[in-house]
Amino acid sequence: MRREAAGRAVAVLVLVAAAALIPLLGPSAALHGTGEAAAPGLGGIGLLRMVLFAALCVQLGEVFAGWLARRVPGAPLEPSPRSWAPFAAGAGCVVALGLASVVSTGNLVPHRLADMDIGGLYQTRDGAVALLEFNAFLVAGLCARSRRPATQLLPLAAVIAAEALRAHPTTEDTPFVGSGLTLVHLTCAALWAGGLLHVLRRIRLWRRTAPEAGAALLGLYARVAIVLLAAITATGLWSTLRRMPPSTVLDQLVTTAYGRTLLAKVLLVAVVAALALTARRRLRRSADRCGAYVPARAEVAVLGLVVAVSALLTALPLPIRW
16 A cells, blocks of 8 residues: 555656646747747746646536536545645645736746836736736635635636636737637636546545446546537637638648647647547446546546646747738
């Protein structure tokens, strides 16, 4: 048991380190040879956004997994996994403050307190979005510690809405269409990644007391995940075509930093889809239902990398519409 726990801890540390290296080292690789200029502090901003997305996934996924568990007949609701939502909310508050400090200096990395114009945050759209995200994570953390943790869904929805608005400034064409696509895309992605993480946590608790309930929970999640993947694919494709017209997509996928990173994300999502399909096939075999847990664990690990690449994607310069 101790060896298993130690091995799991080492695997988690390796995954976290690999995910952190993506926004830190990824910009130089993505921008190499493109002729595009990198914004100051691109790697640090990408890292902050990765933590923000991860915190959102952890909180939203915990509520989602609990909702699914209550719909599994005969599933034991106690003991339940220890809540990670308060810790995720705390991390979200910290990175939201970090991103707000960047906005307060005109999207530059602050080197001293005098560089920041805190009062000016209220006067700009990006500043208001940064403050909204901080307050929303703070309220979500308080809700997570209350008797009704599901109430954190409302402030988490505010975080997603703020991200959707931030990603599509008013200077672009049809910004509300883009914000709507990002809203659906980010919500489904957080449910997909965070939901699987917490479903596996519950299955681990049930593997001795209620193994059949664990397999049923994974099967229920898999059916919902198909819908989530379809929504993610549709909104992602639409968003891509809005930023890279069909006639230039293939060229910009290899000649721009945004396109290269997007291509890496698509390849990782394809790996995730293959692992999900493998887990679903094993679930259908009654004699090997527990065998579905192995590809499901690999799936959540690759989803962590997808979150890191997605964070890098939001920090890179947008491609020029030709």
